[in-house]
Amino acid sequence: MKRVLHGNLIFAPACGTVTCIENGYLVYENDRILGTFSELPERFQSASVEDFSGRLILPAFTDMHLHAPQYPMLGMGMDLPLLEWLNRYTFRAEARFADPDYARRIYAQLGKELVRNGTTRVCMFSSLHTDATLILMEELERAGISGYVGKVQMDRNGASYYQETTEQSKAETLRFLTACERFADIRPILTPRFTPACSDELMRWLGSIANERNLPVQSHLSENTQEIALVHRLHPDTERYWETYAKFGLWKPGTLMAHCVYSDEVERKAIKDYGVSVVYCADSNINIASGIAPIRQMLTEGIPVLLGSDIAGGAQLSMLQVMQMSIRGSKMKTIESHWTTPFLSVAEAFYLGTSAGAMYFGEQPGFSAGNRLHAVVIDDRRLPDTDRLTLTERFERAVYRTEPGDIVAVYGNGRRLK
Amino acid sequence: MKRVLHGNLIFAPACGTVTCIENGYLVYENDRILGTFSELPERFQSASVEDFSGRLILPAFTDMHLHAPQYPMLGMGMDLPLLEWLNRYTFRAEARFADPDYARRIYAQLGKELVRNGTTRVCMFSSLHTDATLILMEELERAGISGYVGKVQMDRNGASYYQETTEQSKAETLRFLTACERFADIRPILTPRFTPACSDELMRWLGSIANERNLPVQSHLSENTQEIALVHRLHPDTERYWETYAKFGLWKPGTLMAHCVYSDEVERKAIKDYGVSVVYCADSNINIASGIAPIRQMLTEGIPVLLGSDIAGGAQLSMLQVMQMSIRGSKMKTIESHWTTPFLSVAEAFYLGTSAGAMYFGEQPGFSAGNRLHAVVIDDRRLPDTDRLTLTERFERAVYRTEPGDIVAVYGNGRRLK
Numbered sequence: 155m156k157r158v159l160h161g162n163l164i165f166a167p168a169c170g171t172v173t174c175i176e177n178g179y180l181v182y183e184n185d186r187i188l189g190t191f192s193e194l195p196e197r198f199q200s201a202s203v204e205d206f207s208g209r210l211i212l213p214a215f216t217d218m219h220l221h222a223p224q225y226p227m228l229g230m231g232m233d234l235p236l237l238e239w240l241n242r243y244t245f246r247a248e249a250r251f252a253d254p255d256y257a258r259r260i261y262a263q264l265g266k267e268l269v270r271n272g273t274t275r276v277c278m279f280s281s282l283h284t285d286a287t288l289i290l291m292e293e294l295e296r297a298g299i300s301g302y303v304g305k306v307q308m309d310r311n312g313a314s315y316y317q318e319t320t321e322q323s324k325a326e327t328l329r330f331l332t333a334c335e336r337f338a339d340i341r342p343i344l345t346p347r348f349t350p351a352c353s354d355e356l357m358r359w360l361g362s363i364a365n366e367r368n369l370p371v372q373s374h375l376s377e378n379t380q381e382i383a384l385v386h387r388l389h390p391d392t393e394r395y396w397e398t399y400a401k402f403g404l405w406k407p408g409t410l411m412a413h414c415v416y417s418d419e420v421e422r423k424a425i426k427d428y429g430v431s432v433v434y435c436a437d438s439n440i441n442i443a444s445g446i447a448p449i450r451q452m453l454t455e456g457i458p459v460l461l462g463s464d465i466a467g468g469a470q471l472s473m474l475q476v477m478q479m480s481i482r483g484s485k486m487k488t489i490e491s492h493w494t495t496p497f498l499s500v501a502e503a504f505y506l507g508t509s510a511g512a513m514y515f516g517e518q519p520g521f522s523a524g525n526r527l528h529a530v531v532i533d534d535r536r537l538p539d540t541d542r543l544t545l546t547e548r549f550e551r552a553v554y555r556t557e558p559g560d561i562v563a564v565y566g567n568g569r570r571l572k
Numbered sequence: 573m574k575r576v577l578h579g580n581l582i583f584a585p586a587c588g589t590v591t592c593i594e595n596g597y598l599v600y601e602n603d604r605i606l607g608t609f610s611e612l613p614e615r616f617q618s619a620s621v622e623d624f625s626g627r628l629i630l631p632a633f634t635d636m637h638l639h640a641p642q643y644p645m646l647g648m649g650m651d652l653p654l655l656e657w658l659n660r661y662t663f664r665a666e667a668r669f670a671d672p673d674y675a676r677r678i679y680a681q682l683g684k685e686l687v688r689n690g691t692t693r694v695c696m697f698s699s700l701h702t703d704a705t706l707i708l709m710e711e712l713e714r715a716g717i718s719g720y721v722g723k724v725q726m727d728r729n730g731a732s733y734y735q736e737t738t739e740q741s742k743a744e745t746l747r748f749l750t751a752c753e754r755f756a757d758i759r760p761i762l763t764p765r766f767t768p769a770c771s772d773e774l775m776r777w778l779g780s781i782a783n784e785r786n787l788p789v790q791s792h793l794s795e796n797t798q799e800i801a802l803v804h805r806l807h808p809d810t811e812r813y814w815e816t817y818a819k820f821g822l823w824k825p826g827t828l829m830a831h832c833v834y835s836d837e838v839e840r841k842a843i844k845d846y847g848v849s850v851v852y853c854a855d856s857n858i859n860i861a862s863g864i865a866p867i868r869q870m871l872t873e874g875i876p877v878l879l880g881s882d883i884a885g886g887a888q889l890s891m892l893q894v895m896q897m898s899i900r901g902s903k904m905k906t907i908e909s910h911w912t913t914p915f916l917s918v919a920e921a922f923y924l925g926t927s928a929g930a931m932y933f934g935e936q937p938g939f940s941a942g943n944r945l946h947a948v949v950i951d952d953r954r955l956p957d958t959d960r961l962t963l964t965e966r967f968e969r970a971v972y973r974t975e976p977g978d979i980v981a982v983y984g985n986g987r988r989l990k
């Protein structure tokens with residue numbers, strides 16, 4: 155059955171460009187967009203219309219790096235240095251997901267809060283636990299969220315109470331992959347925590363199944379200077395961090411690498427040449443005081459960049475806030491460069507948090523025909539002067555001022571979720 | 573009549589220290605706090621109790637630098653460089669307050685939104701318009717907000733449609749000061765926009781009435797490198813920006829200077845020696861890409877620091893978000909200094925956004941007996957795991973995760989405002 159969303163359509167067809175269709179029509183059928191129009195074409199006149207006149211209809215958001223089991227600690231431990239933060243909060247928080255009842259309760263809440271904030275597609279780290287990871291996937295599916303979820307692999311440098319043996323990690327990963335076959339919209343992704351947490355044997359095994367089974371891979375890269383020094387000690391045969399993934403077959407098209415704060419020209423070239431994508435996590439970069447990824451440089455060099463909330467290193471689940479913080483992080487690089495490096499515009503951050511994410515999942519940017527319908531509807535009429543602003547101004551203001559309560563409808567895969 | 577707020581009391585008695593009284597009692601009478609207690613003393617048993625058991629009761633927030641007439645443009649124009657931002661947005665936005673009906677409508681909304689976010693005391697810039705400034709003061713008073721408001725003085729370097737003559741500025745300032753006598757909790761403050769916008773004659777006149785009438789002063793200082801160069805051209809006889817205020821008698825105890833991003837050791841010493849206070853506006857510093865004030869250094873040197881949202885250079889009205897951004901700004905300085913400069917802790921930012929502001933208004937830090945009651949009540953029970961966290965953890969999380977809807981009650985000067 156054909157349906158129509160009627161309202162101000164706003165989307166990013168290219169990085170830095172925003173298209174506004176004032177009181178336009180988005181036509182979809184089942185989960186697929188048929189097209190966007192200024193006037194409703196004759197052939198769709200009989201379609202059922204959901205009337206959001208005067209409101210803003212945007213593509214829903216894509217969060218391409220976040221840690222589901224860190225959701226309960228969101229906003230805590232922010233004064234601690236990275237290692238203490240990991241030991242006092244992170245590993246303990248993740249270890250609690252050995253309890254399936256706890257996982258069920260927390261992940262149901264996470265799914266709801268993602269939808270409440272307009273996020274409908276994710277690339278997510280779970281914990282080490284296969285069962286909790288399957289529960290996470292069930293709860294995301296129930297909430298209407300799609301994307302990739304990975305059981306984390308970690309057989310060294312964890313905590314006494316939170317680590318696998320190499321054999322356990324392999325066996326549980328295989329059990330996870332088999333159990334995932336029952337999901338339609340949530341798919342598995344291989345998730346070695348990061349080089350320091352995975353033995354060579356585990357990395358080699360992961361690389362081989364990644365290639366045998368054509369599975370995507372996500373991990374962390376060049377986030378902080380101490381981490382990079384540790385990687386050098388563990389892999390004295392490599393010059394740069396990325397090679398520790400490449401030598402085991404984990405560096406390939408579609409591989410997602412979070413952070414890349416300290417990726418130099420050579421590492422960035424390897425990212426581009428191999429079709430790896432960078433997930434820029436500005437809020438986390440700042441909160442953990444890692445440093446800030448050179449995002450303008452990466453965009454100029456043609457590297458695919460995506461945005462991630464990176465909860466709980468990032469303290470914000472809302473991707474609109476993540477877009478804001480991506481801009482702020484970029485403005486810090488502008489200041490640092492004595493105003494020679496242009497900062498991310500609102501239009502660029504919006505593209506990265508919507509279209510770029512959709513493209514990672516094989517779609518076209520914006521509300522292109524053929525895409526699955528992922529949309530949020532924002533009511534900005536509580537804010538001053540709404541009736542005298544241009545749509546472009548209202549769009550920009552919505553990025554900065556939307557609160558979860560202003561998001562009055564959310565669609566994921568053609569289904570209304572909120 | 574004695575009254576009691578019952579709940580988890582959390583306040584900052586000193587910079588960096590947070591006191592938590594679990595399920596405690598705050599006793600007040602009319603607008604004054606009588607004391608805080610773990611058990612309700614016998615002598616207050618007959619007082620009427622407002623029961624907020626399980627919720628968090630914090631001092632309400634103080635926003636010590638914001639531009640009321642920029643409220644309608646909050647979250648817009650963020651991609652523009654400073655001068656274009658001023659000309660395309662700021663002056664136009666402010667000029668609209670020549671219309672009293674518009675002022676009434678917008679300022680009523682601003683008052684409500686401040687209270688909704690838990691801000692009950694302010695130091696505020698208005699526009700050039702005396703009438704609109706008086707309307708602003710009426711609407712703040714109606715909302716229950718107290719503090720200082722200033723009609724802005726600007727007789728040069730404005731816009732053709734938005735500037736006063738020197739004589740107009742003097743006459744309107746006198747009219748403003750006389751009309752202000754009718755307000756009790758909102759008091760006037762002299763508000764030369766900044767040195768480039770005020771002629772020597774106007775500055776000299778402002779300095780003389782500041783001293784004759786013992787009026788406080790607020791302005792901007794050393795925000796951005798171009799502005800500083802302009803000040804040097806306008807005042808070739810001064811070595812540093814602060815001297816342009818000092819030579820006209822505007823540099824004195826209680827003077828508030830926003831930003832101070834580029835205040836060097838000498839200027840910082842002059843701030844300290846003369847009893848001037850710095851208002852740190854981190855979000856604005858980042859958004860306008862000015863640079864970031866060296867806040868840790870100022871605190872170490874014993875300079876009084878306050879926090880400001882600086883809307884609409886800052887994009888966030890919520891002082892909890894301003895506290896967060898103050899921390900993030902400070903973390904940028906930590907990164908810049910290669911981790912040799914410690915960043916602001918959550919406890920420190922909380923002190924600056926509550927106790928330090930109260931002290932500017934002549935009170936003691938935290939919920940001290942004798943202070944006027946300014947408090948917010950936060951319900952954090954929608955967040956995960958609330959029952960197993962310590963109060964300190966819940967406090968920190970509240971700073972990062974409170975949404976306006978979570979603020980279930982606000983008190984200003986002993987009166988319930990929300």
